[in-house]
Amino acid sequence: MLPYLPLLIVFGVAPSIYALDLAFTNVGGGWVGFHNFVRTYNDFRFLSAFRHVLVYTCVWLGALIVFVVGLALLLHGRANRVSATFRFLFYMPGALAGSAAVLVWLFMLDPSVSPGSFLLHHVLGADIFAQSIAPGNLPFIFAMIAFWTGAGGWIVVMYGALNTIPHDLEEAARIDGAGPITIALRLKLPLMRKWIAYMVILSFATGTQLFVEPQIVQTASFGLVPDTWSANQLAYQLAFRYADFNGAAAIAVDLLMIGLVGAVLIVTRSGLFRTDD
Amino acid sequence: MRLRVVGLGVRLTVLAMFAVFFIAPVVWLVLAPTKSDKALITSSPFSFGDFHHVALAWKHLDAFSSHIFRRWIGNTLFYAVSATAITLVAGVPAGYGLAIGRFPGRKLVLSLTLVVMIVPGAALVLPIFLELNAVHLIGSSLSVILPFAFFPFGVYLAYLYYATALPPSLLDAARVDGCGELQTFLRVALPLAKPIVALVFFFSFVADWNNFFLPYVVLADSNQYPITVGLWDLLSSTPSFNPAVGGGGQSVKIFKPELALATLIAVVPVAIVFLFSQRALVRGLVGGAVKE
Amino acid sequence: MARVEFDDVSKVFADGTRAVDKLDLQITDGEFMVLVGPSGCGKTTALRMVAGLEDISDGVVRIGERVVNDLTPKRRDIAMVFQSYALYPHLSVRDNIAFPLKIAKVPKAEIGRRVDEAARILDLEPYLKRKPRALSGGQRQRVAMGRAIVRQPAVFLMDEPLSNLDAKLRVQMRADIKKIQSKLGVTSIYVTHDQVEAMTMGDRVAVMRKGELQQVAPPQELYDRPVNLFVAGFIGSPAMNMLEARVERAGGGVAVVLGDARLELSDHPWLAPYDGQAIVLGIRPEDMEDAAIAGDDVGPRLRGRVELREALGADVLVHFAVAARPAVTEDVRELAEDVGDDRLRSQDAAAATLVGRFSPRTRVVEGDTVEVSVDRNALHFFDPQTGLAIRAR
Numbered sequence: 003m004l005p006y007l008p009l010l011i012v013f014g015v016a017p018s019i020y021a022l023d024l025a026f027t028n029v030g031g032g033w034v035g036f037h038n039f040v041r042t043y044n045d046f047r048f049l050s051a052f053r054h055v056l057v058y059t060c061v062w063l064g065a066l067i068v069f070v071v072g073l074a075l076l077l078h079g080r081a082n083r084v085s086a087t088f089r090f091l092f093y094m095p096g097a098l099a100g101s102a103a104v105l106v107w108l109f110m111l112d113p114s115v116s117p118g119s120f121l122l123h124h125v126l127g128a129d130i131f132a133q134s135i136a137p138g139n140l141p142f143i144f145a146m147i148a149f150w151t152g153a154g155g156w157i158v159v160m161y162g163a164l165n166t167i168p169h170d171l172e173e174a175a176r177i178d179g180a181g182p183i184t185i186a187l188r189l190k191l192p193l194m195r196k197w198i199a200y201m202v203i204l205s206f207a208t209g210t211q212l213f214v215e216p217q218i219v220q221t222a223s224f225g226l227v228p229d230t231w232s233a234n235q236l237a238y239q240l241a242f243r244y245a246d247f248n249g250a251a252a253i254a255v256d257l258l259m260i261g262l263v264g265a266v267l268i269v270t271r272s273g274l275f276r277t278d279d
Numbered sequence: 280m281r282l283r284v285v286g287l288g289v290r291l292t293v294l295a296m297f298a299v300f301f302i303a304p305v306v307w308l309v310l311a312p313t314k315s316d317k318a319l320i321t322s323s324p325f326s327f328g329d330f331h332h333v334a335l336a337w338k339h340l341d342a343f344s345s346h347i348f349r350r351w352i353g354n355t356l357f358y359a360v361s362a363t364a365i366t367l368v369a370g371v372p373a374g375y376g377l378a379i380g381r382f383p384g385r386k387l388v389l390s391l392t393l394v395v396m397i398v399p400g401a402a403l404v405l406p407i408f409l410e411l412n413a414v415h416l417i418g419s420s421l422s423v424i425l426p427f428a429f430f431p432f433g434v435y436l437a438y439l440y441y442a443t444a445l446p447p448s449l450l451d452a453a454r455v456d457g458c459g460e461l462q463t464f465l466r467v468a469l470p471l472a473k474p475i476v477a478l479v480f481f482f483s484f485v486a487d488w489n490n491f492f493l494p495y496v497v498l499a500d501s502n503q504y505p506i507t508v509g510l511w512d513l514l515s516s517t518p519s520f521n522p523a524v525g526g527g528g529q530s531v532k533i534f535k536p537e538l539a540l541a542t543l544i545a546v547v548p549v550a551i552v553f554l555f556s557q558r559a560l561v562r563g564l565v566g567g568a569v570k571e
Numbered sequence: 572m573a574r575v576e577f578d579d580v581s582k583v584f585a586d587g588t589r590a591v592d593k594l595d596l597q598i599t600d601g602e603f604m605v606l607v608g609p610s611g612c613g614k615t616t617a618l619r620m621v622a623g624l625e626d627i628s629d630g631v632v633r634i635g636e637r638v639v640n641d642l643t644p645k646r647r648d649i650a651m652v653f654q655s656y657a658l659y660p661h662l663s664v665r666d667n668i669a670f671p672l673k674i675a676k677v678p679k680a681e682i683g684r685r686v687d688e689a690a691r692i693l694d695l696e697p698y699l700k701r702k703p704r705a706l707s708g709g710q711r712q713r714v715a716m717g718r719a720i721v722r723q724p725a726v727f728l729m730d731e732p733l734s735n736l737d738a739k740l741r742v743q744m745r746a747d748i749k750k751i752q753s754k755l756g757v758t759s760i761y762v763t764h765d766q767v768e769a770m771t772m773g774d775r776v777a778v779m780r781k782g783e784l785q786q787v788a789p790p791q792e793l794y795d796r797p798v799n800l801f802v803a804g805f806i807g808s809p810a811m812n813m814l815e816a817r818v819e820r821a822g823g824g825v826a827v828v829l830g831d832a833r834l835e836l837s838d839h840p841w842l843a844p845y846d847g848q849a850i851v852l853g854i855r856p857e858d859m860e861d862a863a864i865a866g867d868d869v870g871p872r873l874r875g876r877v878e879l880r881e882a883l884g885a886d887v888l889v890h891f892a893v894a895a896r897p898a899v900t901e902d903v904r905e906l907a908e909d910v911g912d913d914r915l916r917s918q919d920a921a922a923a924t925l926v927g928r929f930s931p932r933t934r935v936v937e938g939d940t941v942e943v944s945v946d947r948n949a950l951h952f953f954d955p956q957t958g959l960a961i962r963a964r
Contacts, residue, residue, distance in 0.1 A: 005365075006373035006434060010388065013429035014395040017406035024409055073297060076290050091298045094305055097550040098542075100489035101507040105542045106304045108520060109311070115535060117307050117324035131520070154301065182286075204397060211401035214491045218511055222520035237405050238496065247409055254405040258398070265397035269390065451624050452657035454644040455728075456671035456718070466674075470661045 018258060024251030038252035042240070047230040048253075054141060054216075055232050059209030062145035066205055070153055071198060074160035075186045089161060093154035103151045104218040111135060111143065135223055140231070144215045156201055163197045164190055200268055207264030211257055213238070233257055311539035312336045316519070319535050336540045339532040343513070348541065350502055351509035356548070358420065358494070358505055359487035362427030366483045370430060371476060374437020375468055379450065389438065396431035404492045411497055422497040423505070427487045433479035440475040441468065481552055488549050506545040513541055573635035573648075573725040573758055574600045575621060580630035582616050582782075590616040592782040593630070601756045603749070605773030607763055609805070609905075613782040614762045615730055621760060622728050623647050634726055645674075647726075650719035654731040656711045658703040658718075665690075665699040668717040675722070689717040692751065709740045716748065720755060727752065727759040733768065745771055766806050770794070778802050800851060800902040800958040803951055809856050809888060811951065812925040813898040816852040818845040827852055827950075830895035834871035836947055841961055845954075850961065851898040853951035856888065859927035861935060862942035873943045877935050878924060887929045891941055897923035902958050 028034045042048055073092065077085045098106060111134040113119040128134040135143065167190060175185050216231040217238075230236040233253060241250035311319060313328035322328070340348050376382075377389050395403075407426050408417070416422045445468065453467040469476075491507040498504060501512055514520060517533040575598040582591040591613040598604040606614035619625040620632055623644035632639050639647050650671070658667050666673075668689055672682045690696045693713040703711055712732060719727055732748070733741045749772050752759050763769055769776045770790040778785040778793065778801070786798045797803035803811050816829040824837040829852060836842070842850070862872060875891035927943055935941045952961040 005369035007388070009365075009369055009425070009429040010391060010395070010431070013403070013407060013426045014391060014431065017403055017410045020410045020413065021406035069297070073294070076294055088294050088298060091302050095301050097485075097553050098305070098546045099485070100491045101510045102489070102542045102546045105510055105514065105538065106308050108514075109307065109535065109539065110304050112520075115311075115319045115324065117303055150301065150304070204399075207397070208399040208401070211399045213401055213404075217491075217495070218514065221511060221515045234401060234405070234492075241405065241408070247412070250405060251409055254402070254409070258402045258406065261398040261402040262394065265394045268397050269393045446655055446657065448653045448655045448657040449659065451619075451622075452651065452653055452659075452718075453670075454624065455622055455649060455651040456722075457645045457674040459643070459645060462674065466670075467659060471659075473661070 021251045025255040051233045051236045058141040070156045078164040203264045207261040316534040336536040351506040355505040363483040365428035366430040370433035371437045377438045378441030392431040576633040578631040583628045603774045605769040605776045607769035608779035612779040649726045650724040651728040652732040656715040689721040729761045809926045811853045815896040851953040856928035858946040858949040861933040862944040865944040877939045892922045
């Protein structure tokens with residue numbers, strides 16, 4: 003217990019409070035109310051950054067819901083070894099989270115070396131790398147990278163949730179005349195609802211924090227991608243390039259609130275987490 | 280009957296298509312360093328070159344900025360291992376205490392832990408940066424290790440294990456058998472939690488190894504970079520994606536095969552931990568000890 | 572070796588539940604004391620207070636001459652067998668048994684010797700290297716016993732140690748535990764909800780209910796002379812039959828009237844004060860017999876209609892309805908619910924169903940009218956208000 007408490011306070015609670023403090027004060031430490039929030043909101047990059055992040059998050063969420071649930075359902079009811087193999091294959095890219103994944107996808111998006119160059123050509127109309135990462139494609143590309151690294155983990159989670167459904171229940175449904183599709187829609191899906199909700203809220207909160215992917219792609223983009231593409235990047239630039247810590251804190255607080263609301267929602271409403279016996 | 284065969288075919292095809300999506304980039308990455316920069320473009324994406332090119336790519340990579348790649352790997356290991364060690368030493372007893380202890384503030388600590396656990400890590404990076412900046416810790420390795428070491432998910436995992444899977448009678452038995460509270464934890468609760476320790480180790484190590492944002496923000500000297508940030512540094516030095524690099528990149532000799540090799544090396548430890556930990560998780564240690 | 576003493580001991584939980592209420596109980600050195608009662612009666616809590624796993628809210632617990640209220644379990648010189656066995660899953664059988672000795676820093680050679688001896692007593696020698704999960708239920712139970720006896724403690728505490736075994740194994744382990752205990756002569760407190768275990772194992776049995784001690788006595792005395800309705804109903808299977816009855820003065824003695832039957836009693840002077848009042852009459856099943864084969868013409872008779880005949884081999888249980896009201900006091904109802912018997916819920920109180928343990932020679936079958944003779948010297952009487960037995964003090 004003892005060594006944990008200071009960590010919790012110093013790196014869990016204190017940063018949030020300090021960021022709040024910065025967000026409501028000016029350089030001299032004077033109270034400025036919502037001035038920093040208004041100021042950053044009116045920054046010409048603010049809205050586009052949040053719009054980018056929002057589009058990205060929606061695309062990602064959509065892909066997660068449809069494909070994760072679909073694949074988990076498809077896997078459930080397969081022979082054990084087949085399903086285990088697929089789960090492992092899906093899960094593998096999870097080892098390449100962070101910058102490694104982005105690098106891999108830079109290659110995948112470069113038509114000159116990509117094994118999927120025909121897809122790049124036909125779907126994105128891209129024959130050179132710069133066309134692949136055209137601004138309009140970015141939210142989809144980032145969503146795909148995030149899906150590629152993270153979906154496997156969620157599939158395992160959903161599959162686990164499906165496995166808690168008693169076998170009897172499924173057999174009873176079959177005797178009652180339900181086919182596999184009816185069973186999936188009427189029986190399995192409702193029982194997965196909690197987990198889906200959890201995935202959506204958590205992913206929404208995570209999605210809005212996007213930083214690594216645009217930051218790395220920006221480096222390799224011949225200047226096509228602005229360095230303030232996402233909200234977190236904007237906050238970072240405010241802090242680092244302009245030393246505007248109060249403005250950075252204001253955006254950080256915006257983002258933290260999104261995360262916090264999501265977290266509180268999950269903890270108090272989902273019933274997935276124990277807080278007492 | 281025919282309908283069922285068709286259904287099975289459709290299911291397997293869909294699964295196989297996704298398997299290709301998930302695994303093809305990995306296969307490509309493994310094969311890429313075996314080819315020259317030119318062969319990457321001309322030969323088939325999934326062809327195997329030869330090991331000579333791997334050695335060559337490593338030579339170029341290692342030579343980059345006077346062996347800095349080795350430093351990055353070393354830094355990452357150092358950050359991830361020491362942070363994970365602190366996580367385990369601090370987190371597992373904390374989870375135990377939260378699960379079986381009865382003390383004021385327990386519920387508050389637990390709720391805070393849960394909330395911080397679910398708040399995305401990236402949301403706290405800038406606040407942590409601002410805080411560390413205020414106390415002038417920016418640029419030290421502690422500014423990476425200590426935030427890494429705070430891993431509420433590990434605490435929650437330990438808490439959940441001790442609150443649900445550990446039969447209270449085992450702790451009672453230990454006390455009756457003569458253990459004090461510390462001995463009860465060390466001799467009974469801790470050995471039983473081996474799967475959880477492995478799990479916490481796994482998640483913490485992987486999270487620390489892969490983290491980009493925090494070290495990117497709090498470290499300034501490229502000698503201190505972990506490999507994730509190092510990859511970014513490499514990327515910004517390669518003419519393959521960055522024509523602005525002077526001299527056509529001939530001086531640094533970092534091209535696509537080198538970059539692919541660097542990426543591969545960067546993920547190998549995580550992949551190993553991935554495979555290694557999976558086996559530890561399967562062993563249900565408590566099974567059979569206490570009849571329900 | 573030591574005696575154990577509860578002196579006015581109470582346990583109140585944080586939520587206000589009074590689990591044990593002013594328990595006074597002395598367990599003598601070497602005695603096998605069984606605490607028995609329905610679930611929630613406080614027996615396990617009482618045991619855990621001796622173990623030091625539960626704080627004592629009020630009163631004093633002594634082991635030997637020592638007050639142990641504030642001692643940790645470690646310093647009480649006790650060993651405990653848990654209902655779940657609580658074997659350490661990460662340790663082998665040998666290490667499980669050796670665990671308390673290792674904690675006590677007993678020299679290695681001595682540990683080896685004592686573990687081997689315990690394993691020999693418990694027939695565990697072939698399994699010493701195994702992990703608990705590779706053992707059967709009975710073997711696990713014996714490992715738990717081994718871990719307790721290897722310490723040579725002053726007191727054994729056992730919390731329903733047999734309840735997870737199947738019926739046959741339970742009977743065998745019952746005898747084994749009793750044998751080991753008397754051989755080692757260690758003071759033992761044994762908690763169970765099973766009155767058969769209580770009767771067969773205990774030197775004395777303490778019956779508890781809602782945190783209160785009801786009666787402490789050797790098993791036979793408990794059976795023959797229960798102090799109240801609760802004990803009478805709890806001990807014995809099938810349970811004692813309880814009927815509403817009225818006392819009438821008759822000639823020199825008294826008669827007990829139930830429904831249309833009348834049991835003449837010549838010499839029950841302590842019933843006299845209840846003249847004209849209602850009482851509860853208790854009859855053990857074996858104190859009744861089919862009159863046709865009893866060969867007893869003078870004893871009191873009950874007449875009933877046979878509802879069910881259960882042949883057990885050595886005897887026959889005959890369920891028959893008589894025209895009398897079943898005694899439905901709160902005690903009785905609670906007991907019935909505890910054993911899952913819902914017959915008493917029916918409000919049809921005009922007829923009571925009794926169970927008699929008859930000789931297998933009885934010819935009665937379902938539907939017959941049966942004359943039942945009753946051993947009038949074995950009747951039990953209870954005050955319906957207090958629930959206490961009516962008898963000579």
